[in-house]
Amino acid sequence: xxxxxQGNAAIAEGALRAGVSFYAGYPITPSSEVAEIMARRLPxxxxxxxxxxxxxxxxxxxxxxxxxxxxxLTATSGPGFSLMQENLGMAVMAEVPCVIVNVQRSGPSxxxxxxxxxxxxxxxxxxxxxxxxxxxxCPSSVQDCFDQTVRAFILAEKFRCPVVLxxxxxxxxxxxxxxxxxxxxxxxxxxxxxxxxxxxxxAAPPGEIPPLAxxxxxxxFHVTSSxxxxxxxxxxxxxxxxxxxxxxxxxxxxxVEDIAEVRYYGPDRPGVLVVAYGITARAARAAVQGDEDxxxxxxxxxxxxHERRLAEVxxxxxxxxxxxxxxxxxxxxxxxxxxxxxxHGLHRADGEPIEPEEIARAIRDSGxxxx
Amino acid sequence: MNGETQVLxxxxxxxxxxxxxxxxxxxxxxxxxxxxxxQQYGIASRGxxxxxxxxxxxxxxxxxxxxxxxAVVCLxxxxxxxxxxxxxxxxPVVYDCGLGKTxxxxxxxxxxxxxxxxxxxxxxxxxxxxxxxxxxxxPAVDVDSLAMxxxxxxxxxxxxxxLLALRAGWELEDCHEYD
Numbered sequence: 397x398x399x400x401x402q403g404n405a406a407i408a409e410g411a412l413r414a415g416v417s418f419y420a421g422y423p424i425t426p427s428s429e430v431a432e433i434m435a436r437r438l439p440x441x442x443x444x445x446x447x448x449x450x451x452x453x454x455x456x457x458x459x460x461x462x463x464x465x466x467x468x469l470t471a472t473s474g475p476g477f478s479l480m481q482e483n484l485g486m487a488v489m490a491e492v493p494c495v496i497v498n499v500q501r502s503g504p505s506x507x508x509x510x511x512x513x514x515x516x517x518x519x520x521x522x523x524x525x526x527x528x529x530x531x532x533x534c535p536s537s538v539q540d541c542f543d544q545t546v547r548a549f550i551l552a553e554k555f556r557c558p559v560v561l562x563x564x565x566x567x568x569x570x571x572x573x574x575x576x577x578x579x580x581x582x583x584x585x586x587x588x589x590x591x592x593x594x595x596x597x598x599a600a601p602p603g604e605i606p607p608l609a610x611x612x613x614x615x616x617f618h619v620t621s622s623x624x625x626x627x628x629x630x631x632x633x634x635x636x637x638x639x640x641x642x643x644x645x646x647x648x649x650x651x652v653e654d655i656a657e658v659r660y661y662g663p664d665r666p667g668v669l670v671v672a673y674g675i676t677a678r679a680a681r682a683a684v685q686g687d688e689d690x691x692x693x694x695x696x697x698x699x700x701x702h703e704r705r706l707a708e709v710x711x712x713x714x715x716x717x718x719x720x721x722x723x724x725x726x727x728x729x730x731x732x733x734x735x736x737x738x739x740h741g742l743h744r745a746d747g748e749p750i751e752p753e754e755i756a757r758a759i760r761d762s763g764x765x766x767x
Numbered sequence: 768m769n770g771e772t773q774v775l776x777x778x779x780x781x782x783x784x785x786x787x788x789x790x791x792x793x794x795x796x797x798x799x800x801x802x803x804x805x806q807q808y809g810i811a812s813r814g815x816x817x818x819x820x821x822x823x824x825x826x827x828x829x830x831x832x833x834x835x836x837x838a839v840v841c842l843x844x845x846x847x848x849x850x851x852x853x854x855x856x857x858x859p860v861v862y863d864c865g866l867g868k869t870x871x872x873x874x875x876x877x878x879x880x881x882x883x884x885x886x887x888x889x890x891x892x893x894x895x896x897x898x899x900x901x902x903x904x905x906p907a908v909d910v911d912s913l914a915m916x917x918x919x920x921x922x923x924x925x926x927x928x929x930l931l932a933l934r935a936g937w938e939l940e941d942c943h944e945y946d
Contacts, residue, residue, distance in 0.1 A: 573796050
C-alpha cells in the first residue's frame with residue numbers, strides 16, 4: 397500500500413534510508429521541508445543537524461563532515477545554490493562525496509519564491525569557475541524523489557564527487573503515493589587498505605576513484621582547493637594540473653553509461669521526439685499519449701549527458717522539441733547533439749509550468765517537420 | 768484527461784485548503800486510486816491566495832496538475848476569480864455564499880460554510896466542512912473514507928472538531944435547497 401508523501405519529504409526519507417548522518421543548511425522556499433524533517437529526525441538517529449548562518453557555510457560544513465566520514469546533505473533553492481557554487485567547486489577539486497538538493501524556483505535572483513522554474517540547468521554544470529564537472533539528477537515524481545536521492549548518495553561515494561538533485565518546485569511540493577522499499581542499497585565508501593604511512597588520498601590508476609580515509613582516523617592527509625598531486629599537497633606544475641583536471645573530467649565522462657539514466661517512452665522510431673525533464677517530462681508524456689509518431693525522452697540525469705543514447709533515440713526523428721521552464725538551456729545541448737533535423741525549443745519563464753496542451757500544440761504547429 | 772477526477776480547492780492563506788487537498792488525496796489513495804496533490808501559494812504565510820489541486824485516477828497519473836477541473840471549492844473571492852474561468856456548465860463550484868460574489872462559470876453551489884463553521888464553534892474547520900460538502904460530487908470518496916483520513920491526520924480536540932465539521936459539510940450540501 398503506497399503512502400501519501402510530498403516530494404521534499406520523499407527526498408528527506410530517501411536520504412535517511414540511504415544513511416545520511418549530517419545535514420547543514422539554511423532553509424529556503426521551496427526546499428524548507430527537507431530541513432524541517434532533518435531537524436526533527438536526524439538528532440534522534442544519532443545524526444547531526446546544523447542550521448547555518450548562510451549557504452556558503454552550509455556547503456563548507458557538509459564538505460568537512462564528509463571528510464570526517466559522514467554521509468552529508470544540504471538542501472537549498474536558486475539564491476542559495478548560487479551562494480554554494482564556490483564551495484561546490486572545492487568539493488569537486490578535493491573529490492569530496494556529498495549531496496546537494498536544489499529545488500528549482502523561478503528566477504532570476506530571488507525571483508518568484510513559491511513558483512517553479514527550470515533555470516538552473518546550466519548553472520548546475522557551469523556555475524563554478526574552472527571546468528568542475530559534477531553529477532546532476534532530476535526527479536519527475538515523488539517516487540523518483542525518493543529513488544534518486546538514494547541513488548545520489550551511491551553515486552557521490554562511488555565517484556567521490558558532489559551530486560546535485562534538481563527537482564523543480566512542482567515536483568518538490570507534489571504529494572503522490574510512494575512505495576517505500578523494505579531496505580535500500582546504501583553507498584559504500586572505498587577506504588584505504590594500505591598503511592597510513594603509504595596513504596595518498598588522490599592516487600589511483602587512470603579512470604579509477606582513489607579510496608578516501610576519514611579525518612580523525614590514523615590516516616592523516618591534507619586537503620586543499622588549490623591544484624595538488626596524489627599526496628594532496630599543492631603543486632603548480634603543468635603536468636600535475638593536466639592530470640588532475642583530466643581525472644576530474646574523465647572519472648565522470650568516461651563512465652557516463654554507469655551514471656546517466658535516460659528514460660524513453662514511445663514508439664520504436666519516433667518521428668517527433670520530445671526531450672524533457674522534471675515536471676515538464678510528465679507534461680510531455682501526457683501530450684503525446686496515443687500519438688503513434690511521437691515519443692518522450694526523459695532526462696532523469698541532467699549531467700553528465702548520455703550523448704550517445706540521445707543521438708541514437710533521436711536518429712529517426714524529423715523534429716526534436718525541447719520544452720523547458722527557462723528561455724533555452726538544455727535545447728542548446730540538443731542542438732549540439734542532434735544535427736540531422738530541426739531542434740525546436742518551447743520555453744516558458746513566467747513561474748507557470750508548461751501544460752500538456754502547449755506541447756501538443758507545438759507538435760501540431762510544427763506542421764511539415766513533424767508530419 | 769480520460770477518467771480522471773480533477774479538483775481545485777482555493778481560499779485565503781491560513782484557511783487550510785491545501786490541507787483539505789491532502790485529506791482528499793489521502794482518502795482516495797486509501798480507496799485504491801492513484802492520486803496527485805499539488806499546491807499553489809504566495810510568499811505570505813497568512814492571507815493572500817492559497818490553493819490545492821487534486822487529481823484522482825484509476826490509472827497512474829501522467830500529468831499531476833489540474834488542467835480540466837471536474838469540481839471546485841472556493842472559500843475566498845480571489846479563489847472564485849482564479850478558479851472559475853472557463854469551467855464547463857456542469858462543473859460544481861462549492862463556494863461560500865457570504866463572499867459577495869458568484870462563480871463566473873460552472874454550476875454554482877453557494878453554501879453558508881464560513882457562517883455555519885462559526886455557529887458550530889468550529890471556525891478553524893471551515894476547510895474540512897467545505898471538503899464534506901464537496902464529497903457529494905466526488906464518486907471516488909465518501910464521508911467515511913474522508914473521516915478515516917481526518918482521523919489519521921489529527922489528534923486530540925482537532926480530530927473531533929474536524930470529524931464534526933466533515934459530517935456537517937456533508938449534511939449541509941444534502942439539506943441545502945438551491946434557487
